[in-house]
Amino acid sequence: MIDKNDQLDQVAEKIEEIKSRKKKIDNTQKQKRGRQISIAMRISVELIVSSIIGAVLGWYIDKWLDTKPIFFIIFLILGIVSGIKTAITSSRQLYEDSDNN
Amino acid sequence: MAEKSGAPDPMHQFEIVELVEFKLFDLNLSFTNSSLFMVFSVALIIFLTLFTFNGRGTVPTRLQSIAELSYEFVGKMVRDNVGDEGQRYFPFIFCLFMFVLFCNMLGMIPYTFTVTSHIIVTFALAIVIFFGVTVIGFVMHGISFLKFFVPSGVPKALLPLLVVIEVISYLTRPVSLSVRLFANMMAGHTMLKVFGFFVAGMFFSGNLFIAPLGVAPLLFITAFTGLEILVAFLQAYVFAILTCIYLNDAIHMH
Secondary structure, three states: HHHHHHHHHHHHHHHHHHHHHHOHHHHHHHHHHHHHHHHHHHHHHHHHHHHHHHHHHEEEEEEEEOOOHHHHHHHHHHHHHHHHHHHHHHHHHHHHHHOOO | HHHHHOOOOOOOOOOOOOEEOEEOOOOOOOOEEEHHHHHHHHHHHHHHHHOOOOOOOOOOOOOHHHHHHHHHHHHHHHHHHHHHHHHHHHHHHHHHHHHHHHHHHHHHHOOOOOOOHHHHHHHHHHHHHHHHHHHHHHHHHHHHHHHOOOOOOOHHHHHHHHHHHHHHHHHHHHHHHHHHHHHHHHHHHHHEEEHHHHHHHHOOOOOOHHHOOOOOOHHHHHHHHHHHHHHHHHHHHHHHHHHHHHHHHHHHHH
């Protein structure tokens, strides 16, 4: 009877040990990682899309005002700048996230 | 078109087929295969969230714990990214996440149609989010929500330029949200089809040297299917979390 209890204790110890090994990546960190992936995705796509949006906007303003290439060029540059701006603010978010780990 | 030239067409899987034709004046409101799979995913979500609960039991059923897990998962996401004010919008985020997730996952089953591989579907979702978030911003902050477009602490001379940049980056949101989901889904499915054709083409080429080499794309496609399932989940997650981030911007401003 005593033997059996000892064995049970040993098994319990082993279970505890394995559990503590697994605790290293807890749930909040997983969520944080997901958030980081999302922000990275946001940066990569928004960098391209915002320049396209700028170009399209400029194209239509040109069509409207009949000033062929001027606004297209200006808004293309502004689009690229806004993409970089989004990248900067988002990467700041990433930095703050990783800061208080 | 593909059948005529004899070459298989990897884009054929994205074709819209009208199942029940219905035309209202100039509008084509037919019930298509796309609509069918939207109905499927909605029906599955309703089944999962309503009918899997065993009312009296203390131990949850398997499907019930899936439903509970997803509920808690999205709940935590909203709490972490928007804060307590965001709890009001939890039902919307939950619906959005589940809908995109189920559309993506249903698309992973062979011979099904992937709803989210069409940009018009994802763009419709994104534009609803865009207008919703903008309206929420104006309701919460009134006209001072326009300050969102005016960065603080910059010289006055630069202000018009920076406002234009802010507006462009705001307009980028719905497009980038929809393009990301659509591009990921479409690219993945096209890739699967292309490599599927490689496997079939090599195995049945009748050439003794080429036929065994067909194992290579087969191995690749097996691994890639796993990756695609991950992408299907991840894109639904990213879609939901970015909605949370946009919502957070509107509620808390800078």
